[in-house]
Amino acid sequence: MNPLAVTVAGVAFPSPLVLASGVMGLSASSLKRVADAGAGAVTTKSCGLEERKGHPCPSILPFEHGLLNAVGLANPGVEEMAREIAEFQARSPIPVIASIFGRTEAEFGEAAARLLALVRPALLEINVSCPNVSSEFGQPFAADAAACARITSLVKARADGVPVAVKLSLMCPSIAQTAKACAAAGADAITAINSVGPGMLIDPHVRRPILANQVGGLSGGAILPLAVRAVWEIARAVPLPIIGTGGVTRPEDALQLILAGATAVGIGTGIYTCGLEVFGRINAFLTDWLAREGLRSLDALRGAAHHPPPAEARHG
Amino acid sequence: MNPLAVTVAGVAFPSPLVLASGVMGLSASSLKRVADAGAGAVTTKSCGLEERKGHPCPSILPFEHGLLNAVGLANPGVEEMAREIAEFQARSPIPVIASIFGRTEAEFGEAAARLLALVRPALLEINVSCPNVSSEFGQPFAADAAACARITSLVKARADGVPVAVKLSLMCPSIAQTAKACAAAGADAITAINSVGPGMLIDPHVRRPILANQVGGLSGGAILPLAVRAVWEIARAVPLPIIGTGGVTRPEDALQLILAGATAVGIGTGIYTCGLEVFGRINAFLTDWLAREGLRSLDALRGAAHHPPPAEARHG
């Protein structure tokens, strides 16, 4: 038995490590490369109804403690992404998570339907961290628990039995309440967290924000404690499996998210900070850790930092 | 003329650098030490109606990218703090900012009145990032713009002409909207941002959150981009002077906040990362920078990263 195997919403992942959306996620070959590096599941770049070139560059800006990104939801469109997913599935047994977004609530449902008409990913992930074009302040859907719940229902209705994960942002009144709303609306899993902020960095010489989009989401090492806390709260709030994501670079970081209650662990920026070896290294560490603690699976570690443990079992 | 002099709500600071609340802010001697190190103003630890020992330790937890703190509003009580402020004022010409908090809205007004009965600080700073004991989820006042506005009015009514700065948190629907609400309620300045999150770190061996309080606010380098963005948005929203705070460790960080629209720059965690020399070093850098750019004051830099600049002048 593979001690690292986990099950997220009925889908078996051979390792808890998941490629986070938006990183090396545009093509079948690139997803395959990450799967070969040791990911237990891979998530595509979020795709929407139409092809988008995204923002001009700089759209990804490393700084000392992580990076800012404002890629602007560049994506080839949902049909093209379906072709990449199909190619990936033909080439790899690793489950693929298709990430979708919309600019209105209805677009989420349509994106799901159009994608599923062409391909059947292992999971659908709903990226609600995109600006809601019909909101007054252009706020992301993620800031509004009711909107997240409505989108969850819409997508579930078109998902044809494919399990649905909702990817939450910390930038909301309460991530636990949002998770609850999504769970009530039928979500099968929660992914948390998306990048934080947004943030801005200014070049003092040219006196301008450096990102072409001025602001961008914060990811990487800087946000690890925020992700751990988010997973902790969500684990106490809902009995769903959690793909804990944010700031994982070292093996201990992944373990922290699992102890906080995550079933799987997303890695994005860590690929930049530590290279693709990050997957293999963390897998090896977790295998060792289980052996040293005399455990046969990650089950005993999941949520183990809670005293008392959160009420319900969250895996499966 | 001192090129670094700035004016915040009518109060002259000989340098834009301000000691942030909660750091080396419990005693006159410690505030004096920071003033001597080059701060242009010093903020006391937030004090409330009653003496509080705060949370058990670990209450301050450094990690790679900053630190988490959950000091639990330890403070000697407002009367004792008034004595420290009076002693500081007798020993230093540097303006002192008295930070106050309450557990209910009314307590803020009372804390202000009881403090001002004993001493007259240069500014009052309202720390709204403390949990509102009457809120359902124990949410901080800062998450609720209307509550922040009401507290601002209450304190202004008791402030006896002492200018009032409201210290905002990023953890709210829109920091710009909150700033607007506080400005409309009479705030004389905005301090932003308080620590972010909260976040959590777990020790994988003992499988427990490390902070005694489980969660704590994130500060230091990790949050710089979030502070820059917050200042940027507030500068566009309100014509008030801003004490931009969050993640400043290097001189360029301070400059970024000024270019985003800050009149003054708070430093907290930077004292840990860089030592007390951080004040002198940034002062020297800014003096040099002005000389090299042929500028006689920071006025021309303030908000200069905005194209076009935010409508109103924000200093004074």
Added chain:
Amino acid sequence: MADVMQTVPILEVIAHQAGLKTLVLPRILDAAPGQFVTIWVPGVDEKPFAVSGDDLETIQITVKAVGPFTRRLLECRPGERIGLRGPFGRGFTLMPDSLLIGGGIGNAPLRLLAQRLTERGLRYTWLVGARRAADLPFLSDLQRHPAVRLFTDDGSVGRPGSVMAGWTDALTASPTPPRLVCGAGPEPMLLAVREAARLHRLPVELSFERYMKCGIGLCGQCCLDGSGLRLCVEGPILTEEQMQSVTEWGLPHRGPSGRRPAATPPASRP
């Protein structure tokens, strides 16, 4: 961290031909030949460029105007500040008896390679090709360079014809075969070099281009179909072994959305 954006003043602008200039920048980073940097023109965009030369205090990039960004970049004056990140990717191996083959602006990275080989006293031959003289930077330097042989399609300088013709000559003229063939230029040329090198069983390292955004291996924009190599990290210089893992040779390149345009059907089809 060199990946962090830093802005620097342009120290000097060397105009070569119309739409072809070299920007001289302060040496805030060290690049190996074949490595690239990204250049940010504030308010405009950020794009990748190979380092084409350096000295103790400067690095140089050589830019050909092909679209809005490069045109705007070539309007920049000395003193103007642009942003710089890098160096990114992996460069050419420094090997004695190298054969350098460049096409047009592809000669820019080879210039730094030639400089390094010269600095280390390693022998090399550099076949410089272009459609016409007006496509070549540092033309007079190249004409005086002892290791350089010039070719232009229109014969405006050097020998007339393709640089690939020079290739056969170079191989037959030299008593010992080159120990490494280093190429940079338009992709069809590179694929021809690869083919020829395979024929002669010569090791090759070729410099490719794809649409790039991050330069640090995250956005996935430059991943090559097949093995998913990230050209910005594992490239832009590829070995024969790396090239073999790629399945997209000859296909149109993915654009900024990640989509690959449909291959235009050959015009001759009825």
Added chain:
Amino acid sequence: MADVMQTVPILEVIAHQAGLKTLVLPRILDAAPGQFVTIWVPGVDEKPFAVSGDDLETIQITVKAVGPFTRRLLECRPGERIGLRGPFGRGFTLMPDSLLIGGGIGNAPLRLLAQRLTERGLRYTWLVGARRAADLPFLSDLQRHPAVRLFTDDGSVGRPGSVMAGWTDALTASPTPPRLVCGAGPEPMLLAVREAARLHRLPVELSFERYMKCGIGLCGQCCLDGSGLRLCVEGPILTEEQMQSVTEWGLPHRGPSGRRPAATPPASRP
């Protein structure tokens, strides 16, 4: 970063006297004599302790039960994990011909100092004082230690009387005055040592304690009135010059809220 919390298993617990033990921990950090670490008992609290000794693989802390935390800490068994951060603060200067004066648990940091002086072959005399034998860790080691002179108030071991008596003897007995006086112990004793050293114009370094939370100079908890010295960063070992900048000698210490309790009026006042 050593300031980051790491948990380690307790390797060994050495019981000295009732309520007095030494915990042996893996050497994940190197402390100079006088420096301290903070010890976290998960689920309980975190408090400062001086390092009292080390060898190639371990460091030791010696703990006296005085309240809830220290009592809980002394219940920990080998194998149990506790958290460790540090080392914090500045230690003693290593000086030949030092005179060490310790009171009770204050002999813990002096033990590491004596160890380092011995390792470097530097001469020293160590006056070990306590109220009674039961207050002294490593008693049999101390009794056999050639440089140690023992004093207890009740005469249970060593010479009866205060360590300050031994001080005068030590000064008169030795042909050359000590080059540095290093003291650790209860504050009244330290202030007496300071006074005596001033009288004899001897340089001193004394180890003080204040309520501490962060250990890294941020919370302000341990700042001393006067110059605002942070005992956790600029201390806990203070020189005469540093002590002169402090105005709170003799006053009750600030508690965890930052408030200084009102001085209890001398009982004799009418």
